[in-house]
Amino acid sequence: MPPLRRRRTRSSAPGSVIENQRRKFLVPFVGPAFLFYTLLFVLPAIGAVWVSLHKWAGSGPMEFVGLRNYERVINDSQFQAAFVNTLLLLFVAGTAIFVLAFALTMVLRTMWGRSAVRSIIFFPHLINALVFGVLAGFLFNPTGLVNTALGWFGVDNPPLWLAKENIFPLIMATVIFTTTGYYTTIIMAGVDRIPPYLYEDCALAGATPFQRLWHVVIPLTWDVFGTCAILWTLSSIKIFEIIWVFGGSSGAGIPPVESWTSAVYTYVTAFSGQSTPAFGAATASAVISLLLVSVLVVFLRRVFRREAIEF
Numbered sequence: 001m002p003p004l005r006r007r008r009t010r011s012s013a014p015g016s017v018i019e020n021q022r023r024k025f026l027v028p029f030v031g032p033a034f035l036f037y038t039l040l041f042v043l044p045a046i047g048a049v050w051v052s053l054h055k056w057a058g059s060g061p062m063e064f065v066g067l068r069n070y071e072r073v074i075n076d077s078q079f080q081a082a083f084v085n086t087l088l089l090l091f092v093a094g095t096a097i098f099v100l101a102f103a104l105t106m107v108l109r110t111m112w113g114r115s116a117v118r119s120i121i122f123f124p125h126l127i128n129a130l131v132f133g134v135l136a137g138f139l140f141n142p143t144g145l146v147n148t149a150l151g152w153f154g155v156d157n158p159p160l161w162l163a164k165e166n167i168f169p170l171i172m173a174t175v176i177f178t179t180t181g182y183y184t185t186i187i188m189a190g191v192d193r194i195p196p197y198l199y200e201d202c203a204l205a206g207a208t209p210f211q212r213l214w215h216v217v218i219p220l221t222w223d224v225f226g227t228c229a230i231l232w233t234l235s236s237i238k239i240f241e242i243i244w245v246f247g248g249s250s251g252a253g254i255p256p257v258e259s260w261t262s263a264v265y266t267y268v269t270a271f272s273g274q275s276t277p278a279f280g281a282a283t284a285s286a287v288i289s290l291l292l293v294s295v296l297v298v299f300l301r302r303v304f305r306r307e308a309i310e311f
Helices: 014-051 068-075 077-108 114-126 129-139 145-152 164-192 196-204 209-220 222-236 241-252 262-271 279-303
Strands: none
Touching: 014 279, 068 077, 068 279, 077 114, 077 164, 077 222, 077 262, 077 279, 114 164, 129 145, 129 164, 129 241, 164 222, 164 241, 196 209, 209 222, 222 279, 241 262, 262 279
């Protein structure tokens, strides 16, 4: 007997009518948003790729140079140092942020007055990054409050926090401090949606806290972690203000190369530090960052992909 084959037939159920109505309204409602996104994001991205293939000072004629801008940028030692700092900020600072955010979520989940504590933790994220950059000059300069306090405790030779070898770790610590509360709020919202009866079932089954964490909390908030990872990838690649003000607080104007990220390198190449702006090379640097973000977002979506879980 030949195997049975399933035939696709057009259903006349009410659900298909609703689906047809939904598709009818899809274009007028989604169309304007898609057009807006295309005009403001897609076309400028395509234009950036086109500019990166030219030698251009921002005005006047453009000279097509192909991939020479990319070759120049990749072989530039300043870009290499900035790219390494970008990866450090993305992975090292990102790991610290998510570990701290998840730990704070687990601590605050059953704490009395957690709403007030959560607001306090979230508050640094509301302050503009420029404020923290300005405070750096007051707190961490050689005669600032931090070194003065260390002198009270007998430290005769306090470190030069804004020195070239120390400034980027200080920037990373500041970013972690200002960002952890934001991701703590998101992760806590994902943990709060887990039904209490699942914890009760774990208690009745004799599960340890680690088993409850590994088999219940993490799987049911896996998509939340994925969303946080993508948000951090998109935001970390654009961090600029705090680095610029931190580096300029030492009085040098342009931050030292040791504190640069790809965003700072792009700005300096385009607008500062040279007599003739190199918009083509700067745009090539931005396109490289765009490619990095695109690859990471696709990778993260695959890593954090899971089946829909209803509870």
